[in-house]
Amino acid sequence: MDIDVLGALDVRENGVSVAPTAPKPRQVLALLAVHADRVVPVASLIEELWSGRPPRSARTTLQTYVLQLRELIGAALARGTDPAPSTAPGPGPGSGSGSGSGRRTAKDVLVTLPGGYLLAAGGGTSDVREFGRLAGLGYRAMDAGDFQGASRNLGAALDLWSGSAFADVQTGAQLAMEARRLDESRLCALDQRIEADLQLGRHREVLAELTVLTSRYRSHENLHAQFMIALHRSGRRGEALNAYTHLRTTLGRDLGLEPSPRLRRLQHAILMAAPETAPARPRAARAAHQPGAAAVQTAGR
The missing domain is CATH 1.10.10.10 (Winged helix-like DNA-binding domain superfamily/Winged helix DNA-binding domain)
Structure with a gap:
């Protein structure tokens, strides 16, 4: 199945x-x-x-x-199990399995x-399980500093998605909870795949994607940090600072919060850095799990 x-x-x-x-x-x-x-x-x-x-x-x-x-x-x-016509009648659907055919x-x-x-899947495929397997490979590659492998495996995991989970199913409480869990897993994989791409210097390639994501997830600090880094490395420092301002406004209006200290440090680093700041060389994998913190150091180079 x-x-x-x-x-x-x-x-x-x-x-x-x-x-x-x-x-x-x-x-x-x-x-x-x-x-x-x-x-x-x-x-x-x-x-x-x-x-x-x-x-x-x-x-x-x-x-x-x-x-x-x-x-x-x-x-x-x-x-699906009749490769050729049979001269003897076989068991009907739902009948017992004692026919000897297995x-x-x-x-x-x-x-x-x-x-x-x-x-019972019977050894068949499951996109949820394959997503978990590929995402796990991607996370382990990030931990090992293998950003090429992380981007490849996390990208393959994300390619399994064709829309929201259970997109054409009427959902009750149980399926809605599963959909939220899966969406969070997808967002984590997406966050780390973008981080791997930034570590590989692909800041221009991820700009359009981050533009959409920061509009959809208006209070997600990691995505905004990545957007700021990508803009800054593309020579668009003013827009990177505007992205911070929009995030700060959203957090204050919707949640009564200020951006985290690492986002404030990132904003300060971009404010003080020269527009021609070179992209950073790949950093240690643990920094990759903290895009804002890593960016504070890379943006200011």
């Missing part, structure tokens, strides 16, 4: 989509898919579907949605267990 949730939901068994169009069965599949190979409690599924106000028939209705999903899975198994049935894929349900 191949699972994609970093954008539109797409779950395929043997290359055949098993994602239903009806909103609530689609919610059930999305929650099972993001937790593939792990038991999702019935209580979590009910909370996702009815947000704390389940009908009396909630468990029965949930069972109906599971049966609908199994029908789709069974049809996909039947289509084929999975719908009940083997969407498994009922005590207290919940489990979607």
